[in-house]
Amino acid sequence: MKDDEKLLLGIYDCMFKGIMLDPNNEDYLKDLISCITGISVSELENMKIENSEYIINNKNDKNMRSDIIVSIGNKYINIELNKEYYDGVFDKSNAYFYRLSDNLYKRGKSYLESGKIIQINFNDFYYFENNQEIYKFVYKEDTTNEILKESEIKYHVNLAYIHDTCYNKSVKSLSKFERYCLLLMAETKEFARTIAGDDKIMKKVSKRLEELSNDEEIMGLYDAEVEAEKIRRTQIDGAKIKAMAEGRAEGRAEGKLEGIAEGIAEGKIEGAKEKELEIAKNMLKRNYSIDDIIEITGLSIEQIQKLNINE
Helix, strand or coil: CCCCCCCCCCCCHHHHHHHHHHHHHHCCCCCHHHHHCCCCCCCCCEEEEEEEEECCCCCHCCCEEEEEEEECCCCEEEEEEEEECCCCHHHHHHHHHHHHHHHHHHCCCCCCCEEEEEEEEEEECCCCCCCEEEEECECCCCCCCCCCCCCCCEEEEEEEHHHHHHHCCHHHHHHHHHHHHHHCCEEEEEHHHHHHHHCCHHHHHHHHHHHCCCCHHHHHHHHHHHHHHHHHHHHHHHHHHHHHHHHHHHHHHHHHHHHHHHHHHHCCCCCHHHHHHHHHHHHCCCCHHHHHHHHHHHHHHHHHCCCCCCC
C-alpha cells in the first residue's frame, strides 16, 4: 500500500470493532476511555472485554447487541458508534444501555453488586446546540443542580466537530485525544502515519488500519455498510422530495409537514428496499453471519431467512 492510498474509515462499524477489539490495541482503547471519562489508566489495567451480545431473555432480544462492552470490576462501559443521525438513533443506544442494566441487576445477588454502567457514544454528526469535543450527561436536580450520585452517566464524543476543527491542524497543536479520534477518520495511509508519529500506541492503530483496509472480508462488510448508508439517505431524501411535491400540489403547509414525516417513516422507495435485499442475498452467498447481515442491512431475521440465494 502506497502512502497516498486510501484507507477504509475507522468510523464504520466493521472497522471500529476491528480496531477496538484487537488485543494489540488494548492500550489505545484504555487511553480513549480514560480521556473521555477521567478514569485513570491504572484503574483500567484490569479492564476486560465482555461479550457484546447480552443475555438472551427471549427470541425478540436476539438483535440487541452493543458495539463494545468492557468491564472494570463491577463497573461496565457500553461503547456505541453512531455513523449517522436519524430519528431514534439515541433511543436505540438507550435501549442497549437499559437492556444491559436490566441483565446486570438480574445477575447480581443484590443491587449493590449489580454494577454501574457508563455509556460512551461516538457520533459522526452534529446534534447538540453547543459544539464541543465531549459531552457528559448525568441526572441533576433542576433548581439546585445537585447531581444524583447513583445517576447513570452518558458521554457523547462529537467526531464530526473534531474532524472539522482538527483535521488540517499541525500534529504538534493536537491533544492526544484529538489524535486518537483523527486516526479513526484517517482517509490515507500517509495521514494516519503522520498523526501517529513516533507514538507506539498510535503506530499500532495505524498499522491495524492498513491491515483491515486490505482484508477482503472487512472490505466486503465495509462496502455493504457504505451501500446501506446510501440507501437510507436515498430513502429519506426521496421521501422528502416526494412529500414536498405533494404538499405544493395540495397548497397546504400542513400537508408538506405531514407528508415528509409519513414519507420518512414509511420509507416509500421500493427500489432501495430491493437493494437492501440484494445486499443481504450477496452476503449470504459469501457466508456472512445472520447477525452481521442484520446489522449491515437493517433487515429482520425473518426477511433474511426468506431469501433464496439460488435465484
